[in-house]
Amino acid sequence: MWQKSLNHQSLSEEEEKNALRKAPSLRFRFILAGVLVIGIIAGLAINLIFDYSQKLADLSYDRLLRSALLQMDENVGLMRNEVSIDIPWSAFATLAQAEEDRVFYKVESIEQGFITGYQDLDSVPPKPPQLDQIQFYNQKYSGEMVRFAWIERHLTDPETAQTVRIVLGQTRLSREEMASAVTQKAVEVVVFIALVAITLIIIGSHLVLRPLHRIERALEERIMGDLTPIDINTPKETHHLKVAINHFMARLQKNLEQLENYTADAAHQLRTPLASLKALAENARDNTSADYGSPEKQREALNNIVKQCDTLSQTVTLLLNQAVVSHRLQTHRLEPIDLLEAIQASCREQAVTALHQGVRLSLDCELQDPLILGDSFSIQQMMQNLIENAVRYSGLGVEHATEVIVQLNEFDGFYRVKVIDYGSGIPDIEKERVFERFYRGRYDIAGSGVGLAMVKDIVDHHSARIQILDTEPKGTTFQVDFAKFTFGVNEA
Secondary structure (H helix, E strand, O other), X not given: OHHHHHHHHHHHHHHHHHHHHHOOOHHHHHHHHHHHHHHHHHHHHHHHHHHHXXXXXXXXXXXXXXXXXXXXXXXXXXXXXXXXXXXXXXXXXHHOOOOOOOEEEEEEEXXXXXXXXXXXXXXXXXXXXXXXOOEXXXXXXXXXXXXXXXXXXXXXXXXXXXXXXXXXXXXXXXXXXXXXXXXXXXXXXXXXXXXXXXXXHHHHHHHHHHHHHHXXXXXXXXXXXXXXXXXXXXXXXXXXXXXXXXXXXXXXXXXXXXXXXXXXXXXXXXXXXXXXXHXXXXXXXXXXXXXXXXXXXXXXXXXXXXXXXXXXXXXXXXXXXXXXXXXXXXXXXXXXXXXXXXHHHHHXXXXXXXHHOOOEEEEEOOXXXXXXXXXXXXXXXXXXXXXXXXXXXXXXXXXXXXXXXXXXXXXXXXXXXEEEEOOOOOXXXXXXXXOOOOOOOOOOOOOOXXXXXXXXXXXXXXXXXXXXXXXXXXXXXEEEEXXXXXXXXXXX
């Protein structure tokens, strides 16, 4: 048996390890989310850097291209009604700063045609031409991507007027080299920052999860059965977790106390009838006198044993119902129920018992679908205890007090249930104590002393109110008020 327990324990530990390996890691998710966010930001930054480096390179070299174009434009003039140009060497010297790039140019007149440069250079700007406005654009020429500067202007003299167009292009090798250098440096900085950020996230994940480890250690270091609240300082993000654990342990502590109370109730309630039943059986077995051996005495002894068995059966049923009610109150949510149906079911359950005791049980209600927020089984148990208690105490020392009336009436905002009997009544001094566990006003009447205590628990769980009133002219009335259920209001 001991070896079997060890094997079972080992199996549980192995299963726990397997479950731990398969469980998702919160720290891994935190780091992965951080890496993904940083990766996206880094990707966007690199893309922006690439675009910026291209624009920066174009801006820098476009200034040289503009300067060379303007120098060429300054040397264009009209001689003998024809366009002439003397291209200065300074223009090419300006562009020569990009040593690896080649330069292409073309000067033409709309009226005169080709003047100088590359005759096959038919480059046209993408935008509509505007006089005296320089346009920069990229176009392929001679198998390479070339950066062009384009300008068009009028030349006039007293005898003629012509439109001159100058196109100046430069390959993009130096521009691409400059853009690559800028991009490389910037990407190195971005990657370095991203790596630092990821490192900080990894370190931060450990610091962020440290409060969870503290809560874990606080729980593991506790002795078995210690359900006191966790009393350690935690950040706001884990405060609600600590509060939830404390609330759970409080509910668990309450359940354990209820279990202990139920065990004590069961031991208290079963000990007396079992001892009495054993004594009756022993007397029936050991008494061998002639009087006891008569059939009448034997029948009386057996009747006493049967009566005691009935008492024991009722006690066991009550304890089991109490356990079920206690479990339902802890685990089941309240839902809309028909209060009248629960009361009718309780009256049907107690009708035969009342009839055997000569008590007439009646239900007075004219309502249709009285809805409350509750648990139907618990309400039935409450009503059965109230009706059973009223039937048991009816007719004691009072003539013709053989009626128990159950009433259900509607008021503004609540329903009122009354269980009315015309028995001997309850003294005012005892009305506050009847709901105490094991308290019994009269010990000459069979009872357990826990029925009304269970009634009080059910009433409190339903946020209802119970009162004990005097019946005129004699007797006791138990009055319970339940709040009405209204769709939309109670649900919210």
